[in-house]
Amino acid sequence: MTRRILCVFAMLFAAALCPAQAGMPHEIPSFDVNAIDKTADPCVDFYQYACGTWMKNNPIPPDKARWGRFDELTERNLYILRDMLNDVQAPGKHTSVETMIGNYYASCMDEATIEIKGSAPLTLELEKVANVATKADFIRQVAYMHRNATPVLFAFYAQPDMHDSNQTIAYLDQGGITLPDRDYYLKDDAKSVETRQKYLEHVQKMFELVGDKPGAAAAEAKIVLDIETGLAKASMDRTLRRDPKTRDHKMTVEKIAGQAPNFDLTRYLIENGAPKFTSLNVVNPDFFKQVSDQINAVPLDQWKVYLRWKAIDAYAPMLSNAFVEEDFLFKGKYLSGQKEIEPRWKRCVKSTDANLGMALGKLYVDRTFGTEGKERTLKMVEAIENAMREDIGSLSWMSEPTKQKAYEKLNAIVNNIGYPDMWRDYSSVVIKSDDYVGNVVRAGAFEVHRQYSKIERPTDRKDWGMTPPTVNAYYRPPMNDINFPAGILQPPFYSQRTDDAVNYGAIGVVIGHELTHGFDDQGRKYDAEGNLRDWWTPEDGKEFERRADCTAHEYSNFVAVKDDKGEVRLNGKLTLGENTADNGGLKLAYIALMHLIGDTPVQPTDGYTAEQRFFLAYGQIWCQNVTDQEARKRALTDPHSPGRWRVNGVVQNSAAFPQAFGCKAGQPMVAENACRVW
Numbered sequence: 001m002t003r004r005i006l007c008v009f010a011m012l013f014a015a016a017l018c019p020a021q022a023g024m025p026h027e028i029p030s031f032d033v034n035a036i037d038k039t040a041d042p043c044v045d046f047y048q049y050a051c052g053t054w055m056k057n058n059p060i061p062p063d064k065a066r067w068g069r070f071d072e073l074t075e076r077n078l079y080i081l082r083d084m085l086n087d088v089q090a091p092g093k094h095t096s097v098e099t100m101i102g103n104y105y106a107s108c109m110d111e112a113t114i115e116i117k118g119s120a121p122l123t124l125e126l127e128k129v130a131n132v133a134t135k136a137d138f139i140r141q142v143a144y145m146h147r148n149a150t151p152v153l154f155a156f157y158a159q160p161d162m163h164d165s166n167q168t169i170a171y172l173d174q175g176g177i178t179l180p181d182r183d184y185y186l187k188d189d190a191k192s193v194e195t196r197q198k199y200l201e202h203v204q205k206m207f208e209l210v211g212d213k214p215g216a217a218a219a220e221a222k223i224v225l226d227i228e229t230g231l232a233k234a235s236m237d238r239t240l241r242r243d244p245k246t247r248d249h250k251m252t253v254e255k256i257a258g259q260a261p262n263f264d265l266t267r268y269l270i271e272n273g274a275p276k277f278t279s280l281n282v283v284n285p286d287f288f289k290q291v292s293d294q295i296n297a298v299p300l301d302q303w304k305v306y307l308r309w310k311a312i313d314a315y316a317p318m319l320s321n322a323f324v325e326e327d328f329l330f331k332g333k334y335l336s337g338q339k340e341i342e343p344r345w346k347r348c349v350k351s352t353d354a355n356l357g358m359a360l361g362k363l364y365v366d367r368t369f370g371t372e373g374k375e376r377t378l379k380m381v382e383a384i385e386n387a388m389r390e391d392i393g394s395l396s397w398m399s400e401p402t403k404q405k406a407y408e409k410l411n412a413i414v415n416n417i418g419y420p421d422m423w424r425d426y427s428s429v430v431i432k433s434d435d436y437v438g439n440v441v442r443a444g445a446f447e448v449h450r451q452y453s454k455i456e457r458p459t460d461r462k463d464w465g466m467t468p469p470t471v472n473a474y475y476r477p478p479m480n481d482i483n484f485p486a487g488i489l490q491p492p493f494y495s496q497r498t499d500d501a502v503n504y505g506a507i508g509v510v511i512g513h514e515l516t517h518g519f520d521d522q523g524r525k526y527d528a529e530g531n532l533r534d535w536w537t538p539e540d541g542k543e544f545e546r547r548a549d550c551t552a553h554e555y556s557n558f559v560a561v562k563d564d565k566g567e568v569r570l571n572g573k574l575t576l577g578e579n580t581a582d583n584g585g586l587k588l589a590y591i592a593l594m595h596l597i598g599d600t601p602v603q604p605t606d607g608y609t610a611e612q613r614f615f616l617a618y619g620q621i622w623c624q625n626v627t628d629q630e631a632r633k634r635a636l637t638d639p640h641s642p643g644r645w646r647v648n649g650v651v652q653n654s655a656a657f658p659q660a661f662g663c664k665a666g667q668p669m670v671a672e673n674a675c676r677v678w
């Protein structure tokens with residue numbers, strides 16, 4: 001076991017010393033010459049140049065809808081986590097936390113017991129719905145389902161007050177649909193019509209699995225689609241929601257309860273287990289007004305069909321194989337183009353991370369990260385923050401008063417690296433090795449309670465939004481913080497064994513990306529304390545918007561997918577914040593790298609200059625293959641652009657890129673009107 005720990009540890013330091021474990025994917029190189037397609041011209045299609053050979057040699061595995069170098073790392077982490085979860089189940093002395101996560105994982109892997117139980121764990125939930133006799137019971141049932149983390153009808157959660165970020169308050173929000181976006185219910189193109197037909201068939205099959213006759217199940221599916229279409233119509237478009245001003249409606253409970261009388265929100269708030277409060281933020285008041293009418297117009301028996309469906313849909317992935325399979329066939333295969341379901345162990349590792357992630361994460365950090373990882377990353381963060389300070393200072397379009405405010409905000413950004421200071425205490429959650437569904441429900445209820453407990457209390461700025469093994473990073477406008485879980489702080493994003501140019505092109509750009517989020521079209525509306533407050537002079541605000549519009553327009557011309565169902569372009573407004581962050585992040589990391597290199601000439605490595613390696617490392621982070629179905633879904637729902645445009649969109653706006661590769665004006669990777677916000 002000691003040797004194994006050493007080898008996991010080594011993924012940060014000296015993987016070459018360790019033999020690969022069974023099935024464990026090799027460490028992913030930070031910079032891979034073999035990924036490059038040398039037949040392509042970097043000035044014509046840089047993505048093809050940086051990733052062409054990788055894309056050719058790495059078809060999408062059958063259990064994935066997208067396969068990129070980002071996903072390779074996520075996959076590698078799954079193997080590491082599985083080894084840990086197997087270790088804590090082996091005979092020997094284990095801490096109570098280790099025993100708990102071991103039991104959780106074991107309960108998920110115990111397919112025999114799950115198969116014997118069949119749909120039984122759902123029976124009690126369906127009986128509860130069956131007992132709903134009045135509209136008062138109906139809202140009570142919604143509150144009960146929310147307490148147990150089953151999404152239904154609308155959403156209720158805790159978030160910092162948009163105007164006083166030190167205080168956390170309750171939020172009421174739209175919700176209740178099952179398909180990935182409201183557009184799936186409302187658009188009339190051939191693909192959307194087909195998807196709704198497939199959804200009807202899927203819902204019918206699920207009702208049949210809990211024992212309903214085919215005819216009845218078909219009628220129930222129709223009711224579900226009708227009700228969810230009503231919820232979709234009342235919902236605000238995802239792109240509009242990006243503007244925090246559209247979500248800013250603090251009001252008294254009395255007021256919203258009066259505006260949406262059929263919701264019976266007063267009763268809901270008594271029943272949902274949240275602390276008492278008098279005012280809250282209603283993210284989309286129109287949703288509640290419109291659905292209030294729907295609650296009145298649709299008979300109670302139909303609402304009960306909808307509640308049953310939401311329970312079945314939430315429980316399906318945890319039940320016996322027939323449910324798991326049907327759930328996959330629609331959501332994985334049809335909606336995403338994934339050929340096969342992931343092996344059970346991968347789903348069980350993910351489930352453990354989703355429900356007890358801070359306990360599993362502690363083990364992961366103890367074994368892989370260590371405190372020195374934190375220090376190394378902090379040094380890079382500081383270098384890139386300095387680059388941003390310099391960049392703000394050099395902007396010709398921003399006036400001095402706004403620059404001062406921007407510095408203030410930049411100076412106030414909190415850097416969270418690797419893992420939280422305090423580990424979450426799950427000791428009150430009952431975990432049994434033979435009760436998978438019960439474990440998921442109890443862990444879900446624990447998390448809901450933990451979130452609700454934040455309401456009407458000072459904001460907990462130390463609470464993390466991602467678990468430590470997660471391969472991702474995030475910025476939170478109300479907290480004004482940037483966060484890098486341990487999972488992303490390893491190759492191909494960061495390696496101690498590679499040159500600075502490569503590290504700055506990879507994790508450096510990620511750091512710059514998160515920093516820039518504080519100043520993108522959403523982030524710029526929050527001040528240094530994380531309050532929604534305009535700190536821009538009107539002229540500077542206009543200049544910003546003009547530049548952001550350039551980016552939105554540019555990305556709207558990029559094609560996300562082109563197949564027999566037609567062509568879908570990116571939504572430049574939906575992806576504006578991420579594209580701004582990509583463009584700004586690359587610029588900042590490049591400035592920081594140039595300072596680091598200084599005047600000392602760097603010898604080319606693998607035939608590439610430091611500047612070229614910086615851009616190639618950036619490009620190679622985003623090497624990916626994706627199914628047409630997944631690309632289509634993401635074009636509608638994902639605020640990030642696909643890999644090709646995260647790379648080509650950014651380099652064609654970059655002033656440094658053409659210099660690095662000797663590209664000339666007029667070539668595709670040199671934009672005629674480069675869009676630059678930061």
Ligand SMILES: [Zn+2]
Nearest residue numbers: 513517578581
């Ligand atoms: Zn981002």
